Amino acid sequence: MKLAKVTGVVWATQKAKELNGCRLFLVQPISGMDEQPNGKPFVAADPRNLAASGDKVIVVTSTDAAQAFDSGFAPVNASIVQLLDDLD
Amino acid sequence: MIFAKVIGTIVSTQKDENLNGKKLLLCKEVDHTGKPLKTYHVAVDAVQAGEGNFVLLSYGSSARMTQFTKTAPIDAVVMAIIDDIQITEKKNIKKS
Numbered sequence: 001m002k003l004a005k006v007t008g009v010v011w012a013t014q015k016a017k018e019l020n021g022c023r024l025f026l027v028q029p030i031s032g033m034d035e036q037p038n039g040k041p042f043v044a045a046d047p048r049n050l051a052a053s054g055d056k057v058i059v060v061t062s063t064d065a066a067q068a069f070d071s072g073f074a075p076v077n078a079s080i081v082q083l084l085d086d087l088d
Numbered sequence: 089m090i091f092a093k094v095i096g097t098i099v100s101t102q103k104d105e106n107l108n109g110k111k112l113l114l115c116k117e118v119d120h121t122g123k124p125l126k127t128y129h130v131a132v133d134a135v136q137a138g139e140g141n142f143v144l145l146s147y148g149s150s151a152r153m154t155q156f157t158k159t160a161p162i163d164a165v166v167m168a169i170i171d172d173i174q175i176t177e178k179k180n181i182k183k184s
Binding site: 017075 | 089090091120134135136137144146147148149150151152153154155156157165167168169170171172173174175176177178181
């Protein structure tokens with residue numbers, strides 16, 4: 001799992017059926033609450049409708065990203081699974 | 089998922105039977121601003137994309153996670169056609 005900040009919204013009308021109703025965000029991995037960029041930005045799905053622009057989130061990558069969907073079956077490489085409130 | 093631009097279609101007659109009826113697209117990877125990168129990908133089309141479309145590619149084993157590509161021997165799928173990318177936080181995005 002990675003810490004990331006939501007830096008943009010990706011609009012796509014034509015999507016794979018499994019992704020219907022799911023929003024896509026551009027996220028930038030960050031190193032901590034100071035929001036220092038840590039790697040290249042990528043696209044993450046938001047199956048639980050958690051995030052909005054500017055939020056800090058936790059992103060699951062790789063095959064496990066599909067597990068964030070109710071069906072457990074979706075062609076995604078990254079999913080937003082939690083909002084990050086604070087780090088100690 | 090990565091951004092890509094469709095630059096062509098691949099025609100092949102002799103292929104694995106699980107690929108029958110699936111269109112193969114040649115895609116060039118781009119960054120979030122649309123700037124072309126050096127990598128090319130061959131991806132199966134799951135959304136009726138065409139040449140010139142700006143699309144999202146899913147790669148690796150996740151590419152098989154659509155009803156359309158469930159049993160196919162593939163590692164990249166075009167799973168969305170991008171209409172627009174709205175960037176809200178410009179200053180903190182790292183350039184690729």
